[in-house]
Amino acid sequence: MPIKLGFAPTRRSIFSAPDAVKYRGLTRKRLEELGVSFVDIDDINDEGLLYDENDRLKIVEKFKREKIDGLFLPHCNFGTEYECARLAKDMGVPVLLWGPLDERPDENGVRLRDTQCGLFATGKVLRRFDVPFTYLTNCRLEDPVFERGIRDFLAVCNVVRTFRSIRILQIGPRPFDFWSTMCNEGELLERFNVQLAPIPLPELTEEMKRAKEEGSEVAKTISYIRENMEVCIKPEEVENVAALKVAMKRLVEKYHCNAAAIQCWNALQSEIGIMPCAANALMNDEGIPVVCETDIHGAITALLVEAAGMGKTRSFFADWTIRHPDIPNGELLQHCGPWPISVAREKAKLTYPLAFKHPGSLTAEAKHGKVTLARFDGDHGKYSLLLGNAKGVDGPTCMGTYLWVEVENIKRLEAKIVEGPYIHHCVGIHQDVVPILYEACKYMGIQPDLYDENDAEIKAYLRGE
Numbered sequence: 218m219p220i221k222l223g224f225a226p227t228r229r230s231i232f233s234a235p236d237a238v239k240y241r242g243l244t245r246k247r248l249e250e251l252g253v254s255f256v257d258i259d260d261i262n263d264e265g266l267l268y269d270e271n272d273r274l275k276i277v278e279k280f281k282r283e284k285i286d287g288l289f290l291p292h293c294n295f296g297t298e299y300e301c302a303r304l305a306k307d308m309g310v311p312v313l314l315w316g317p318l319d320e321r322p323d324e325n326g327v328r329l330r331d332t333q334c335g336l337f338a339t340g341k342v343l344r345r346f347d348v349p350f351t352y353l354t355n356c357r358l359e360d361p362v363f364e365r366g367i368r369d370f371l372a373v374c375n376v377v378r379t380f381r382s383i384r385i386l387q388i389g390p391r392p393f394d395f396w397s398t399m400c401n402e403g404e405l406l407e408r409f410n411v412q413l414a415p416i417p418l419p420e421l422t423e424e425m426k427r428a429k430e431e432g433s434e435v436a437k438t439i440s441y442i443r444e445n446m447e448v449c450i451k452p453e454e455v456e457n458v459a460a461l462k463v464a465m466k467r468l469v470e471k472y473h474c475n476a477a478a479i480q481c482w483n484a485l486q487s488e489i490g491i492m493p494c495a496a497n498a499l500m501n502d503e504g505i506p507v508v509c510e511t512d513i514h515g516a517i518t519a520l521l522v523e524a525a526g527m528g529k530t531r532s533f534f535a536d537w538t539i540r541h542p543d544i545p546n547g548e549l550l551q552h553c554g555p556w557p558i559s560v561a562r563e564k565a566k567l568t569y570p571l572a573f574k575h576p577g578s579l580t581a582e583a584k585h586g587k588v589t590l591a592r593f594d595g596d597h598g599k600y601s602l603l604l605g606n607a608k609g610v611d612g613p614t615c616m617g618t619y620l621w622v623e624v625e626n627i628k629r630l631e632a633k634i635v636e637g638p639y640i641h642h643c644v645g646i647h648q649d650v651v652p653i654l655y656e657a658c659k660y661m662g663i664q665p666d667l668y669d670e671n672d673a674e675i676k677a678y679l680r681g682e
Contacts, residue, residue: 219254220254220286220287220371220374220375220378221254221255221256221283221284221285221286221287222248222253222254222255222256222285222286222287222288222289222313222371222374223255223256223276223280223283223285223287223288223289223308223310224244224245224248224255224256224257224258224289224291225258225267225276225280225288225289225290225301225304226240226241226244226245226258226265226266226267226290226291226292226293227266227267227268227290227291227292227293227296227297227300227301228264228266228267228268228292228293228294228295228296228297229268229294229295229296229297229335230268231295232294232295232329232330232331233294233329233330234264234266234294236293236294236329236330237264237266237293237294237330238264238265238266238293239293240291240293240294240317240330241264241265241266241291241293243317243358244291244293244317244358245257247358247359247363248367251364251367251368253367253371255289256279256280256283256285258272258276258279260279261275261276261279266293267290267297267300267301267304268297268300269300270300270303273300273303273304276304277304277307277308280308281308285308285310286310286311286374286375286377286378287310287311287312287313287370287371287373287374287377288304288305288308288310288311288312288313289313289315289370290304290305290312290313290314290315290339291315291316291317292314292315292316292317292332292335292336292339293316293317293330293332294329294330294331294332294335295330295331295332295334295335295338296316296332296335296336296338296339298335298338298339298341298342299342301314301339301342301343302339302342302343302345302346302348303346305343305346305348305350306346306347306348310374310377311349311350311351311370311373311374311377311657311660312343312348312349312350312351313350313351313353313366313367313370314336314339314340314343314350314351314352314353315336315352315353315354315355315356315363315366316330316332316333316335316336316355317330317332317355317356317357317358318332318333318355318356318357319331319332319333332355333355336352336355340352349659349660351370351373351656351679352680353366353367353370353681354366354680354681356681362681365681366681369652369653369656369679371527372524372525372526372527372650372653373653373656373657373660375524375525375527376521376524376525376653376654376657376661377657377660377661378524379475379520379521379523379524380409380517380520380521380524380657380661381409381410382410382475383409383410383411383412383475383476383517383520384411384412384413384414384472384473384474384475385411385412385413385414385474385475385476385477385478385513385516385517386414386416386465386468386469386472386474386476386477386478387413387414387415387416387477387478387511387513388416388418388421388465388468388477388478388479388480388511389416389417389418389421389479389480389484389485389511390415390480390511391480391510391511391512392480392481392482392483392510392511395510395511395512397640397641398510398511398512398513398514398515398640398642400513400514402513404598405513408600408662409600409661409662411513411517413513414472414473414474416468416472418480418484418485418488420468421461421464421465421468421485422464422488422489424464424467424468425457425460425461425463425464425489427464428460428463428464428467429456429460434463435456435459435460435463436459438458438459438462438463438499439455439456439459441499442455442458442459442495442499442567443455445558445564445565446495446558446564446565446566446567446579447564447565447566447567448567449566449567449568449569449576450567450568450569450576450577451576454490454491454576454577455567457489457490457491457577458491458495458496458499458567458577459496461489461491461493461496462495462496462499462500465477465479465496465497465500465507466500466503466505469500469505475505475520476505476506476507476508476516476517476519476520477500477505477506477507477508477516478507478508478509478510478511478512478513478515478516479493479497479507479508479509479511480510480511481493481494481497481509481510481553482510482573486573486575490575491575491576491577492553492554492570492573492575492576492577492578493507493555493577494509494552494553494554494555494570494577494578494579494617494618495554495555495567495577495578495579496577497509497555498554498555498556498557498558498565498579498618499557501531501532501533501534501555501556501557502531502557502558502559504523504528504531506519506520506523506532506534507555508534508555508642509534509552509553509555510642512534512642514592514593514594514595514642515534515592515642515644517593518591518592518593518602518643518644519532519534519644521591521593521602521654521657522589522591522644522645522646522650522654523646525589525646525648525650525653525654525657526646526648526650529648530560530646530647530648531557531559531560531646532644532645532646533550533552533555533556533557533560533583533618533620533644533645533646534552534555534556534642534643534644535550535551535552535556535618535620535642535643535644535645536550536551536552536641536642536643537549537550537634537641537642537643538550538551538641540627541610541612541621541623542612542613543612544610544612544621544623545627546623546624546625546626546627547610547612547621547622547623547627548607548621548622548623548624548627548630549612549615549619549620549621549622550583550590550619550620550621550622550643550645551615551617551618551619551620552617552618552619553570553571553572553573553578553617553618554568554570554577554578554579554580554617554618555578555579555618556579556581556583556618558579558581560583560584560647561579561581561582561583561584561618562581562582562583562584562585563581563582564581565579565580565581565618566579566580566581567579568580570616570617571615571616571617578617579617579618580616580617580618581618582614582615582618582619582620583609583618583619583620584609584620584647585608585609585610585611585620586608586609586647587606587607587608587647587648587649588606588607588608588609588620588622588645588646588647588648589604589605589606589645589646589648589649589650589651589654590603590604590605590606590607590622590643590644590645591603591604591605591643591644591645591654592634592639592640592642592643592644593663594637594638594639594640595638595663596637596638597638599638599664600638600662600663600664601638601663601664601665601666602654602658602663602664602665602666603633603634603639603643603666603668604651604654604655604665604666604667604668605624605625605630605651605667605668605669606624606625606649606651606669607622607623607624607645608622608623609621609622610622610623620645624668624669625669626669629668629670630668633666633668651667651675652675652678652679655667655675655679656679
């Protein structure tokens with residue numbers, strides 16, 4: 218679903234109302250040119266502007282009825298700061314504050330709008346109301362920074378909307394050995410409305426049996442596997458991979474989930490004779506993240522990262538594993554074989570994984586290029602989002618799905634992971650979404666944690682520098 222903005226341009230009475238109406242129209246036109254989905258307030262009053270309390274109440278009703286994802290407050294002259302703050306407080310969605318750059322005063326020294334001054338006032342009142350907001354620098358509608366700021370804010374809204382509606386299919390409890398992936402289910406629900414839908418492994422295997430008996434979806438999935446992977450396992454094992462994928466998707470839909478976390482070993486192998494990695498990969502390629510070892514925090518991370526990328530690129534769930542043997546700041550990202558084939562730089566092999574005797578995993582190196590790496594995690598009631606960039610580099614051939622990366626300072630990153638609250642799992646995506654996730658944290662109530670320690674650089678980007 219597209220992100221929908223509530224478009225509530227504002228003015229103040231002592232400044233030029235005609236000029237405010239003019240800029241309301243110009244801003245609306247620019248949003249339309251950019252293909253932004255928005256709900257206006259043109260039917261609330263003749264000017265289509267926010268400045269009156271009675272009108273504001275009608276705007277709240279309209280915006281809630283339309284279920285907006287973000288609130289855009291263009292200051293078409295100075296603006297009415299308390300009406301903006303009241304509206305933002307009532308809506309409870311991400312807020313974008315912006316105003317068009319003022320023109321030169323006329324020959325008599327008259328100024329029509331004083332937009333920048335009004336932005337200063339509204340920012341202060343929003344803080345008084347304890348309303349987090351995003352500021353798009355005072356600029357012209359045609360400036361590249363305006364388009365960038367709008368698109369970035371849409372992505373921030375997408376992250377926040379996703380975060381507020383997370384429901385994860387938990388397939389089995391965490392493996393006993395993985396104490397690191399334990400989570401506080403009650404706290405996640407109470408703090409963030411993150412809901413889990415736990416099911417036992419027999420429910421999954423029963424759904425696999427039904428899928429095989431019905432046949433058509435499994436046959437279609439087998440055909441896709443043979444067309445897109447180099448198959449190195451037996452036909453009956455391929456059928457199990459396909460049936461597992463179909464079963465997981467059905468259960469995700471049954472419980473209205475948007476991601477899954479599976480107990481991928483060892484009980485599952487004794488029941489179905491395969492690793493679930495390749496089935497996970499197929500789900501991941503369809504935009505339904507499935508993570509390993511019942512890592513609930515990993516599933517949350519995958520959803521946030523993909524939302525920040527606006528669904529343009531699939532994410533991959535990885536282990537931080539070993540240092541690069543030749544590159545001082547290099548590291549191996551790897552997992553048994555669950556990465557979507559869309560991120561591979563070569564045709565994936567459907568084969569056996571490292572360290573396990575059962576088939577059903579993929580082997581393929583991922584594409585190089587710039588990536589974002591992230592990890593949502595917490596303990597003792599404190600949650601944060603580890604964030605940073607890396608670039609793909611050459612390295613030794615490995616088993617499973619893998620990517621050698623180079624970061625700015627591996628020792629600094631390593632210390633952050635060891636000292637916590639993070640673990641050896643992360644999520645990567647072939648996009649730079651660090652600024653989006655950084656900005657979204659203020660709306661999610663979690664702390665951004667930049668492992669590159671480039672806070673000033675990220676803040677400068679968000680300011681439009």
